[in-house]
Amino acid sequence: MDTKSYSVEVNHITKTYGNRAVVNDLSFTVKPGEIFGLIGPNGAGKTTTIRMMMDIIKPDAGDIKILGEKLTETTKNKIGYLPEERGLYKKLSVMESVIYFAALKGVDSKTAGNRAEALLKRVEMLPHRNKKIEELSRGMGQIIQVIVTIIHEPQLIILDEPTASLDPVNAQLLKDMMLDLRKQGKTIIMSTHRMNEIEEMCDRILMINKGRDVLYGDIPNIKAKYRNNSVLVEFQGEMGEIPGVINRREHDHGLELTLDAKTTPQMLLEKLVQKGINITRFELSTPSLNEIFIKVAGNENE
Amino acid sequence: MNKTWLLIKHEFLVMVRRKGFIILTLLIPVIALLGILAGQVIPSLMKTSTPTTQKIGYVDYVGSFTTATSESNINLIEYSTETAAKAALLNKELAEYFVIPSDYVTTGYIQRYTLKSEIEMSGASQTAIRDFLLTNLLRGNGPDIIARVKSPLNVASTTFTSSGEIAKQQGGFAALILPYIFSILLMMSIFSSSGYLLQGLGEEKENRVMEILLSSVSSGQLLMGKVFGLGAAGLLQILIWLISANFIFRLASSSFGSVLGSLNVSPEFLILGVLYFILGYLLVAIGMAGAGAIAPTARDGQQLSVLFTLPVIIPIYFMGLIMTNPENIVVKILTFFPVTAPITVMVRLGISGIPTWELAVSITLLVLSIIGLFILTRKLFRTYLLMYGKRPDLKQIILSFKNA
Numbered sequence: 001m002d003t004k005s006y007s008v009e010v011n012h013i014t015k016t017y018g019n020r021a022v023v024n025d026l027s028f029t030v031k032p033g034e035i036f037g038l039i040g041p042n043g044a045g046k047t048t049t050i051r052m053m054m055d056i057i058k059p060d061a062g063d064i065k066i067l068g069e070k071l072t073e074t075t076k077n078k079i080g081y082l083p084e085e086r087g088l089y090k091k092l093s094v095m096e097s098v099i100y101f102a103a104l105k106g107v108d109s110k111t112a113g114n115r116a117e118a119l120l121k122r123v124e125m126l127p128h129r130n131k132k133i134e135e136l137s138r139g140m141g142q143i144i145q146v147i148v149t150i151i152h153e154p155q156l157i158i159l160d161e162p163t164a165s166l167d168p169v170n171a172q173l174l175k176d177m178m179l180d181l182r183k184q185g186k187t188i189i190m191s192t193h194r195m196n197e198i199e200e201m202c203d204r205i206l207m208i209n210k211g212r213d214v215l216y217g218d219i220p221n222i223k224a225k226y227r228n229n230s231v232l233v234e235f236q237g238e239m240g241e242i243p244g245v246i247n248r249r250e251h252d253h254g255l256e257l258t259l260d261a262k263t264t265p266q267m268l269l270e271k272l273v274q275k276g277i278n279i280t281r282f283e284l285s286t287p288s289l290n291e292i293f294i295k296v297a298g299n300e301n302e
Numbered sequence: 303m304n305k306t307w308l309l310i311k312h313e314f315l316v317m318v319r320r321k322g323f324i325i326l327t328l329l330i331p332v333i334a335l336l337g338i339l340a341g342q343v344i345p346s347l348m349k350t351s352t353p354t355t356q357k358i359g360y361v362d363y364v365g366s367f368t369t370a371t372s373e374s375n376i377n378l379i380e381y382s383t384e385t386a387a388k389a390a391l392l393n394k395e396l397a398e399y400f401v402i403p404s405d406y407v408t409t410g411y412i413q414r415y416t417l418k419s420e421i422e423m424s425g426a427s428q429t430a431i432r433d434f435l436l437t438n439l440l441r442g443n444g445p446d447i448i449a450r451v452k453s454p455l456n457v458a459s460t461t462f463t464s465s466g467e468i469a470k471q472q473g474g475f476a477a478l479i480l481p482y483i484f485s486i487l488l489m490m491s492i493f494s495s496s497g498y499l500l501q502g503l504g505e506e507k508e509n510r511v512m513e514i515l516l517s518s519v520s521s522g523q524l525l526m527g528k529v530f531g532l533g534a535a536g537l538l539q540i541l542i543w544l545i546s547a548n549f550i551f552r553l554a555s556s557s558f559g560s561v562l563g564s565l566n567v568s569p570e571f572l573i574l575g576v577l578y579f580i581l582g583y584l585l586v587a588i589g590m591a592g593a594g595a596i597a598p599t600a601r602d603g604q605q606l607s608v609l610f611t612l613p614v615i616i617p618i619y620f621m622g623l624i625m626t627n628p629e630n631i632v633v634k635i636l637t638f639f640p641v642t643a644p645i646t647v648m649v650r651l652g653i654s655g656i657p658t659w660e661l662a663v664s665i666t667l668l669v670l671s672i673i674g675l676f677i678l679t680r681k682l683f684r685t686y687l688l689m690y691g692k693r694p695d696l697k698q699i700i701l702s703f704k705n706a
Binding site for chain 1: 305308309312316319509510511513514515516517518519520684685688
C-alpha cells in the first residue's frame with residue numbers, strides 16, 4: 001500500500017512536557033474505510049496523540065500525514081473530530097449550533113440545514129431542532145455533538161470516548177451511525193476504554209501505554225497471539241484426571257482446561273472421547289480484548 | 303466565507319444578543335437621561351414656590367444712589383429708613399434689603415439683611431446689586447463705558463509657530479477636549495470589551511467548546527475572532543452611549559454643543575487619534591485574551607488582567623506633568639512604553655504636538671509589541687485553552703512558549 005492510500009500515517013512522533021515523554025516515538029497507519037481502535041489506560045497518551053493528529057498541539061519530533069498530506073486548513077475540513085472534553089454553546093439552538101460549526105468546516109448554511117434535518121430525523125430529534133442546547137438532556141446533547149462532527153461529511157472521523165455518558169439506547173444509536181459511516185467508505189478512529197465496543201466495531205487496534213505502542217494490528221491476529229493453549233469444555237459426567245492438562249478452572253457451565261505444550265486440543269478431544277465423557281461443548285479458548293488489555297497494561301506497569 | 307470573519311461575526315452576534323449586554327447598553331443612557339430630567343424638573347418645581355419677581359430694598363446713606371435698575375426679575379426699591387426696609391422685609395414685601403453706608407465709596411462695604419439662612423448670597427442678587435452700584439458710580443459716562451466696565455475682558459489668543467506662522471494646535475479647552483474624549487473612549491472600550499473577552503473565554507472553557515473550535519480553525523484565527531468580534535461589540539456599545547450622550551447633552555444645555563461646535567480638529571490629530579485608539583485596544587485585548595487563556599476561571603482572569611489595565615491608566619496620574627512639561631524624560635518614557643503610549647500621545651497631541659521621530663518610535667514599538675504579544679498569546683491559546691481547572695505557574699508558562 002503506497003503512502004497516499006493511508007487515511008492516517010503517523011511517523012515516530014514524540015511529545016514531551018518537561019522531562020515527561022507523553023508520546024514516545026509512536027508510529028501507526030490507518031487504512032481507508034476501516035474502524036481503527038485507539039486504546040490504552042488513563043494517561044497513556046491517546047488524547048495527546050489525537051490532538052497532534054488534529055494539529056491542536058505540535059509534536060516535538062516526527063510527522064503526521066492525514067489523507068495523504070500534512071494537515072492544512074483544507075484537510076481540516078475533511079476531518080470530523082469529537083473530542084473527549086466536548087460541549088456546545090448553551091444559548092444557541094440545535095440548528096444554529098449545527099449550522100455554525102458546519103460553516104467553520106466550509107459548508108454553506110443551506111446545505112448544512114438540509115443535512116442537519118436529515119440527520120436529526122435519523123436520530124428522531126427533529127422536533128428538538130429549535131431548542132436551545134441547554135434545554136436538551138445530556139444524552140441528546142451528545143448526539144447533537146456527533147451530528148456536528150459529521151455534518152460536513154468528512155472522509156476521516158476521529159471520536160475520543162464517543163459513548164462516554166451515553167445511555168445504552170443512545171450508545172447503540174451512535175454505534176449504528178458509525179457502522180453506516182463505514183459502509184459509506186468513511187475512515188473512523190475511535191478511542192475508548194470500553195473493550196466490548198472495540199471488539200464489536202473495530203477492524204484494527206493500537207494500544208498505547210506510557211506513550212509507546214504495545215499492541216498494534218488486526219484483532220484476530222492479536223487474539224491469536226495471546227491465545228494460551230486452552231479449551232472450554234462443557235460435558236456430562238465425571239472428568240477425572242486427564243494427562244496433558246496442567247490447569248483447570250470453572251468457566252460458565254463447564255471447565256477451561258489449559259494444556260501443556262505437547263498436548264493439542266485435538267489430542268485432548270480424543271482422550272475425552274476415549275474416557276466416554278459426553279461432551280456438549282468443545283471450543284478453543286481465546287482471551288477477550290479486555291483480558292489482553294489488562295495483561296499487557298499490567299506487564300507494562302510492573 | 304473566511305473562517306476568521308465567521309468567528310468575528312459569531313462572537314459579535316453572541317455578545318450583542320446577551321441580556322446583560324443589552325441591559326447595560328440601554329441602562330447607562332437611561333440613567334443619564336433620568337439624571338438630566340431630574341436636574342431640570344427639580345429646580346423648576348422649586349421655582350414655582352418662589353415669586354416670579356423678587357424685590358430687593360435698599361437704604362442709601364451716601365445720597366447719590368438713585369438710579370434704580372432692574373435685573374432679571376429683580377426690582378430694587380429705595381427706602382428712606384432702615385426701620386421701613388426692615389418692616390417691609392418682615393412683611394414679606396421684600397426678599398432682602400441692603401444698606402449703603404456713608405463711607406461706602408472709600409470702603410466698598412455694604413450691609414445686607416435677609417430672612418433666609420444661606421451658605422452664600424445668590425448669584426442673581428449679587429449681579430443685581432453689583433450692576434446697581436456700578437451704574438450709579440459711573441453715572442455721567444455713556445452706556446458703552448458702563449457696559450465695558452461691567453465686562454472689561456474678552457480675550458482672543460493666537461499661537462504662532464517658531465517660524466511665525468499661525469500654529470495648527472491653538473490650545474485651549476476646545477483643543478484639550480478631543481484628546482480627553484479619545485482617552486476616555488479608549489479606557490471605556492478596553493474595560494468593557496476586555497470584560498466580555500474574559501467572560502467569553504471563561505464560558506467556552508466551561509462549555510468545553512474550545513477543542514471543537516480548534517479542530518476547525520487555528521489558535522491564531524480564534525484569537526483574532528475573539529479580539530475583533532468582542533472589540534466590535536464593545537465599540538457598538540460605546541457608539542450607542544456616544545450618540546445618546548450627544549442627544550442628552552443637547553437636552554441638558556446648549557452650551558456644551560457650542561463647545562463641541564468650536565472644535566477645529568486637524569486631520570493629523572484625527573488619524574493619529576484613531577490609530578492609537580485601535581493599536582491601544584489591540585494591545586490590551588490580546589494581553590487580556592492571554593490572561594483569559596491561562597486563568598482557570600473568569601474571576602482569576604480578571605485578577606490577571608489588571609497587569610494590562612492598570613498601566614493603561616498610568617498617564618492619568620502624570621497628567622499635570624504631561625500638560626506642563628511635555629519634554630520631561632518621564633513623559634517621553636510614557637510616550638514610548640507601549641501600554642502607556644495611547645493615552646499619553648493623545649493628551650500630548652492636544653497640548654503641544656509631538657515631534658515626528660517620537661511618534662515614529664512610539665508607533666513602531668506599539669506595533670511590534672502587538673505582534674509579539676499576538677504570537678505569545680497564540681501559544682498560550684494552544685496550550686492552556688484545553689487545560690481545565692489548573693492554573694499554571696510562571697515556569698510552565700515560559701515552557702509553553704517554547705513547546706507550543
